[in-house]
Amino acid sequence: MTTSSPKRPAARHAGKSVPAAKSLGGPNLREQQKEATRAAILQAALLIFSEHGYNGASTRDIAAQAGVHHALIKYYYQSKDLLWRAAVSFLFERQTRELMLQAPTGPMTRAARREAARAALRRYVLYCARHPEHARLMVQESVRDSARLQWATEHFISRASHAAEAFVRALQKDGLLPPASSPALVYIIVGAAQSFYTLAPEVRRVWNLDPGDETVMNAHIDALLAVFIR
Incomplete structure (x- = not known):
């Protein structure tokens, strides 16, 4: 027999309700996870493109390297060419930072x-x-x-x-x-x-x-x- 958990009440601050799903004082966790996923995809793309060349690389191999579902590649980047350009942009932006x-x-x-x-x-x-x-x-x-x-x-x-x-x-x-x-x-x-x-x-x-x-x-x-x- 299972019982449903009671809903968590909204947090209250200064007399007003604040949605409990939001974390105060930091980026939204879901956005952080999205950025981490994008970074994993782009780094995987760099590795696969650098090893196999553009023509020899496949988005399925890149998804496998990144540990994500293949559909996410199309969701974020629409095509292999756009993925390549995003990966190279990621590469040079990282170079500037480091x-x-x-x-x-x-x-x-x-x-x-x-x-x-x-x-x-x-x-x-x-x-x-x-x-x-x-x-x-x-x-x-x-x-x-x-x-x-x-x-x-x-x-x-x-x-x-x-x-x-x-x-x-x-x-x-x-x-x-x-x-x-x-x-x-x-x-x-x-x-x-x-x-x-x-x-x-x-x-x-x-x-x-x-x-x-x-x-x-x-x-x-x-x-x-x-x-x-x-």
């Missing part, structure tokens, strides 16, 4: 500016280590020189690349980098930072090293800094 690559400015000694530059590059390498799907996804689209790459370039990549060039030029001005082509130096540094994690399966097979191991990661960062900023 990584502020700025050259040291202001009245600082050269030694202090050198250490600030080293710290900025360390943050960038750690970003690459946390998110190897970033470089893998860009390689997938660059190889195909796709319309999606053009869209990503117009909306995100150009701005990020020019910020990296400004960083390089500032370090060149301080004598911390050689007077070489700044776009070339951007790609040399980016490649050195990314490839160790983008090619992690190869690193494991060839060197029996795990790029995700903290000791291995720190050794890679120290080597990179020793080459670029002494």
